[in-house]
Amino acid sequence: MKEASTDNIQFRNEFSSGIKTYQDVSKEQESLNAQLLIKAGFINPELSGVYTYTRLGCEVLKNIENLTREHMSKWGGEILMSSLQPVESWEITDRLENMSSLFEARGANDISRKLNSSRYILGPTHEEIATPLAKRYIKSYRDLPFAFYQIQTKFRNEARPKSGLLRGREFRMKDLYSFHASEEDFLEFYEIMKKEYMLLFEDLGLADDTFITLADGGNFTEKFSHEFQTLLPQGEDIIYLDRKNNIAYNKEIVNEENANRLGVNFDELEQVTASEVGNIFPLDFKYSQPFDLTYTTKEGDTKPIYMGCYGLGTSRLMGVIAEKFADEKGLVWPERIAPAKYHIVTVSKDNKDIAHEKSKELFEVIGKDSLWDRRTKVTVGEKLNDADLIGCPFRLVVSPKSIENGGIEVKRRASDVVEYMDMEELFNKYGKTR
């Protein structure tokens, strides 16, 4: 294999990484996250509310989802349910007519009339798969509690997609389903998940601005569900925030009845806009009943199963984080989910000098946690601007000037402080990888 030597921004020794930034992005898209993510080459719009995750965006999405896996795998095993779902199951739960955002796919189409005429639902959520699936695993009280999760592309035919990744027709979501013998057991697990979600938001750098928010249970239940709302000026939701008690209330449940029920004076609370990045629901018997999901008790009785479901919008999180931390120069990624920790910028006329040699060594030693801008046909200014736009946590400039000053010029994306050090000092101080 020939050495990767194209004049590009290199990533992980890929021959050609396909990483490109764009100077002009249509002003049509108003939302900051879409503007920046398109400009910086993280996503590409395909249809209204539908995006491709290009090289850098795919990396960020994977990082968010792998972090999510670390937390969820403590409590349930990962599976991958089908995206196409049988219409019959949706008839059983009576959601075929009641959910407005269903996409329907038909087996018989213009391309192949030989196929049957079966109708499918393009999965917007997975209770209709998860519940019957659980029947295969749960027979006895000995099988409980039980939980599994998946991370998958969901499809919802939103009337109006908007705000880039914040609200699409196709988006990524983690959904976990839990099954319990009793309500007490369910509630215990529900609290565990709340804590686990907050730990995840801490890793994502969002903990300080994310609040558990009481919300409508939807057509799942009469009980409240709990949303995780991240403060964001461009968010879709208005929440009533009680900072003192660290809890919030979605505007949709703010009324006199709930004021009395909860003993809360909503007028005293702060109204803020936020984006719903997660939502967890007590499902009670809402799905176990129609699918006849039961277990046998120690005494030999047959009882229905308590269920809960726990959603997290991984692609929406990417949009929220992009938008929340961005500054006038571009994206600013939290270290755990950035496409790379280090963005190496080489200042070299022809990639034949000492700056290039040192950059190459740096890139090879750091390995997968670095991007290397080794382009020679663009000016330094353009490379520095691109580094700011892409938003990796650290920028490492290797140039005649930096070498004169002691080696590598190190600057954090979120700071203006510039330091000079050699490779050993760099790794001692900031680590080789994340």
Added chain:
RNA sequence: CGGGGAGUAGUUCAGAUGGCUAGAACGCUGCAUUUGGGAUGCAGAGGUCGCAGGUUCAAGUCCUGUCUCCCCGACCA
């Protein structure tokens, strides 16, 4: 689904009242010069003007239909 705006080069856009052999900037290709904050010069390539009908000697421009995108609202397990 209601209201508003827009579809012209790879991208961002300009092309009142029909005359276009369709432009600019950026990007792209080649050569030379250039390298610390979005280079310089020279030479090039690149378009069924969203799609389908219609009016006209003549349509990017006018009419009808249709599709798509964006924004506001309604909706949003």
